[in-house]
Amino acid sequence: MMHIPILYNVRSVLQRPVSTALTALGVALVVTVFIGMLALADGFRAALVRTGSDHNVLVLRRGADSELSSGLERETTDILTAEPQVAKGSDGRPLASPEVYVIVPLAQNGDTMALKNVVARGVSDQVWTVRANLRIEQGKRPESGHAEVCLGKNLVGRFEHTAVGESLHFGGRDWTVVCHFSAGGSAFESEIWGENEQFMPVFRGNVFQSLTLRLSDPAAFEDVKRAWEGDRRVTVDVHRESDFYMEQSELLGRILRILAWLITSIMAVGAVFGAVNTMYAAVASRAPEIGVLLTLGFRPRSVLLSFLVESAFIALVGGIVGSLLALPVNGIVTSTTNWASFSEIAFSFRITPGLLLSGVLFAVVMGVIGGFFPAWRAARMPVVQALR
Amino acid sequence: MKFLPLLWANLTRHKRRTVLTVASVALALFLFASLRTVVTTIARNAAAGSAQRLVVQNATGLVFPLPLSYANRLATVSGVTGVSYANWFGGRYGDGKRFFANFAVDPATYLDLYPELQLPPDQREAFLHEKTSAIVGQRLLEVFGWRLGQDVTLQGTIFPGDWTLTIRGVYTPANRSIGDDMLLFHHDYLDERIGRAGIVGWYILRIANADAAPQIAKTVDDQYRSSSSPTKTGTEKAFQAGFATMWGNVSLLMNTIGMAVVFAILLVTANAMMMSARERTKEVAVLKTVGFSDGRLFGLVMLETGIITLAGAAAGLGGAKLLYRATNFNAAGFLPGFDVSVATLVLGTSIAFLLMFASGLVPAMRAARLPVVQGLRTVE
Numbered sequence: 058m059m060h061i062p063i064l065y066n067v068r069s070v071l072q073r074p075v076s077t078a079l080t081a082l083g084v085a086l087v088v089t090v091f092i093g094m095l096a097l098a099d100g101f102r103a104a105l106v107r108t109g110s111d112h113n114v115l116v117l118r119r120g121a122d123s124e125l126s127s128g129l130e131r132e133t134t135d136i137l138t139a140e141p142q143v144a145k146g147s148d149g150r151p152l153a154s155p156e157v158y159v160i161v162p163l164a165q166n167g168d169t170m171a172l173k174n175v176v177a178r179g180v181s182d183q184v185w186t187v188r189a190n191l192r193i194e195q196g197k198r199p200e201s202g203h204a205e206v207c208l209g210k211n212l213v214g215r216f217e218h219t220a221v222g223e224s225l226h227f228g229g230r231d232w233t234v235v236c237h238f239s240a241g242g243s244a245f246e247s248e249i250w251g252e253n254e255q256f257m258p259v260f261r262g263n264v265f266q267s268l269t270l271r272l273s274d275p276a277a278f279e280d281v282k283r284a285w286e287g288d289r290r291v292t293v294d295v296h297r298e299s300d301f302y303m304e305q306s307e308l309l310g311r312i313l314r315i316l317a318w319l320i321t322s323i324m325a326v327g328a329v330f331g332a333v334n335t336m337y338a339a340v341a342s343r344a345p346e347i348g349v350l351l352t353l354g355f356r357p358r359s360v361l362l363s364f365l366v367e368s369a370f371i372a373l374v375g376g377i378v379g380s381l382l383a384l385p386v387n388g389i390v391t392s393t394t395n396w397a398s399f400s401e402i403a404f405s406f407r408i409t410p411g412l413l414l415s416g417v418l419f420a421v422v423m424g425v426i427g428g429f430f431p432a433w434r435a436a437r438m439p440v441v442q443a444l445r
Numbered sequence: 446m447k448f449l450p451l452l453w454a455n456l457t458r459h460k461r462r463t464v465l466t467v468a469s470v471a472l473a474l475f476l477f478a479s480l481r482t483v484v485t486t487i488a489r490n491a492a493a494g495s496a497q498r499l500v501v502q503n504a505t506g507l508v509f510p511l512p513l514s515y516a517n518r519l520a521t522v523s524g525v526t527g528v529s530y531a532n533w534f535g536g537r538y539g540d541g542k543r544f545f546a547n548f549a550v551d552p553a554t555y556l557d558l559y560p561e562l563q564l565p566p567d568q569r570e571a572f573l574h575e576k577t578s579a580i581v582g583q584r585l586l587e588v589f590g591w592r593l594g595q596d597v598t599l600q601g602t603i604f605p606g607d608w609t610l611t612i613r614g615v616y617t618p619a620n621r622s623i624g625d626d627m628l629l630f631h632h633d634y635l636d637e638r639i640g641r642a643g644i645v646g647w648y649i650l651r652i653a654n655a656d657a658a659p660q661i662a663k664t665v666d667d668q669y670r671s672s673s674s675p676t677k678t679g680t681e682k683a684f685q686a687g688f689a690t691m692w693g694n695v696s697l698l699m700n701t702i703g704m705a706v707v708f709a710i711l712l713v714t715a716n717a718m719m720m721s722a723r724e725r726t727k728e729v730a731v732l733k734t735v736g737f738s739d740g741r742l743f744g745l746v747m748l749e750t751g752i753i754t755l756a757g758a759a760a761g762l763g764g765a766k767l768l769y770r771a772t773n774f775n776a777a778g779f780l781p782g783f784d785v786s787v788a789t790l791v792l793g794t795s796i797a798f799l800l801m802f803a804s805g806l807v808p809a810m811r812a813a814r815l816p817v818v819q820g821l822r823t824v825e
Contacts, residue, residue, distance in 0.1 A: 075719065076716055076719065076720060079712045079713075079715060079716040079719075080712070080713075080716060082709075082712050083709045083710075083712040083713050083716075086705050086706075086708060086709040086712075087709060089705065090702055090705050090706075094702070097698075118605065119605060120600065120601065120602060120605040120606070121602055121603075121605070122537070122541070122602045123602070125508060126535055126602045126603040159505075159506060159508065159509075160506050160508055161505065161506045162506055162677075174506070227505075228505055229504075229505060229675070260505070260509070261509075308544075320476060320480075320702060320706075323472050323475070323476050324472075324473075324476065324705075324706055324709060326469070326472055327468075327469035327472045327473055327706075327709065327710055327713060328469075328709060328713065330465040330466070330468055330469040330713060331465075331469060331712065331713035331716060331717075333461075333465055334462050334465055334466065334713070334716065334717050334720065335716060335720070337459075337461065337462065338462075338720045338724075342724075393695075
């Protein structure tokens with residue numbers, strides 16, 4: 058069995074509190090930035106991924122890459138809604154929501170000059186069944202035939218006139234806010250929902266932008282896609298709803314991840330240099346002690362490992378501190394533009410246990426890399442010279 | 446000057462430590478300069494829109510069109526010296542992974558209103574006279590490996606189908622904030638293909654006097670207030686600024702990370718300087734014994750720290766400036782004119798000085814205050 062004088066190393070660390078603390082804190086900051094940035098990327102991704110469901114299909118005009126650039130005639134939506142593969146609700150009606158999708162400028166709270174683009178979606182009354190995870194948080198659903206809207210909970214308070222009972226002005230008329238809804242943290246929570254037949258005349262005339270349908274058998278998606286895309290009566294692209302929103306998050310999600318890795322790697326190299334300095338100094342100032350260890354019969358291998366452990370320990374402390382420093386950002390709501398639709402989307406930083414773990418692991422890796430060469434030197438130290 | 450050999454000896458005593466410390470300062474300031482430049486580029490591009498151009502859009506929202514019939518009336522508004530219009534096309538090329546802006550414009554008036562788009566006169570003529578032609582930015586030409594005269598086919602996302610356009614001109618922007626990766630083609634051609642005449646995305650007005658902008662904007666909006674397509678008019682500057690806010694809290698994010706980076710490196714340098722100081726306690730005592738004053742020792746340590754941080758700053762800031770220059774980086778078209786500004790360089794250098802004081806102060810004071818006897822007594 059290989060003996061490692063771990064206790065000796067841990068005690069040595071405590072002998073140099075300032076130097077250790079500075080090194081650990083350097084590592085901690087890297088880990089904080091690492092976790093923070095990935096939490097941002099994850100939060101954004103989660104918001105869009107949760108938007109779609111595996112059970113639903115999203116139909117757009119052929120060639121359209123977003124709901125914004127799509128357009129479907131009423132005839133098309135009628136034909137597809139009547140197809141046998143579409144699930145039926147308890148009342149026997151098909152579960153389908155032909156939707157009007159527009160972007161409207163809204164005044165932000167506190168700064169009426171700053172207009173932000175917000176998605177306004179005209180939905181059918183079936184939508185509350187077609188899409189899962191929807192919950193009315195406050196108020197009651199808009200009634201058919203009334204100029205009423207339901208707001209995603211992320212809009213509430215961030216824009217003017219968003220409380221239930223107030224009236225919101227867009228599209229050249231006033232809409233009464235009758236409810237707030239949540240949608241399981243998805244991008245829908247950043248949207249205004251009203252009745253499609255109400256939105257249609259106000260915005261783009263007699264045309265829908267998309268059609269969302271619940272399939273009675275989700276496994277039949279490929280067949281449905283083939284059948285409908287080949288149907289001569291309509292010119293549409295059929296997407297699985299979950300895949301569609303996943304794709305929308307891809308570009309920005311990827312940019313955020315690349316950025317996170319790039320920035321933290323550069324920072325990490327700096328922090329590793331710090332660890333290298335610290336460990337070399339530690340090895341140099343403890344040459345006699347290393348000599349003693351070797352004389353006592355510890356193998357050079359053990360000494361190497363022991364210094365690696367020491368360095369990893371410092372980094373581990375840094376990693377834990379860094380994770381703790383990053384924790385408060387969890388849940389902070391921020392917003393960005395969903396470039397696929399040019400609209401505002403709010404989402405929250407999302408720190409998961411897995412992310413914290415990878416932060417700590419990242420720290421330990423930094424410690425091991427930073428400690429390797431100094432530890433190598435310690436192990437190779439000639440005993441006589443070390444003791445002198 | 447006579448202390449140079451001493452300084453040099455101190456710096457080279459632990460060559461590896463000095464090099465690593467300089468390198469970490471360099472990395473930190475490289476990162477700082479990069480993050481800072483994202484912020485400054487967004488801010489500059491937001492402010493870059495001309496105050497002498499107004500953008501007229503549909504009051505209902507960005508994606509709603511306006512009637513072409515507004516053009517003549519807009520031209521008669523007092524103070525307006527030029528009218529042009531454009532339409533977002535939303536075409537994709539190839540696999541569609543590289544996003545680029547492409548508009549259908551009224552060629553003659555658009556180029557007239559945007560003198561920043563510089564184009565050789567013969568190419569300009571060729572573009573104006575061929576309905577299916579297009580002009581592209583220099584960068585776009587390079588990105589896709591196109592050449593002048595080539596037919597390129599875009600896939601329309603808003604206007605379905607394959608759109609084949611002939612590249613008749615390559616522009617270079619006179620102003621770095623204007624993207625050099627746009628594609629512009631004839632609005633007439635768009636109308637003809639889709640059989641929909643008389644609709645435009647937005648109007649651009651040139652005005653003689655920038656101060657009159659609010660008045661003219663109000664006149665225009667009042668004029669169409671009760672029509673079927675009411676307008677919202679603002680300066681191009683405000684329009685660009687609106688796009689900049691779409692980045693959300695990017696500036697805050699970048700600044701926060703930048704501070705974390707600088708602080709992390711402060712710890713590294715401070716640690717290195719303190720380690721050096723601790724090892725040299727005895728030497729400092731010897732120097733004092735041979736007549737070095739406290740102030741001089743303080744200065745020597747500070748100077749040594751300063752050389753390390755400033756060398757790092759020179760490498761990091763200079764590296765950032767040269768790298769982005771040489772690679773002509775623009776974040777795939779999202780950040781045109783990405784260039785480390787002089788202000789950023791100055792700020793980075795001040796940070797290097799700050800690092801020098803923050804990390805050198807404690808060791809320097811310690812050296813200055815060290816009682817000789819105690820220093821000589823210290824055993825390693």
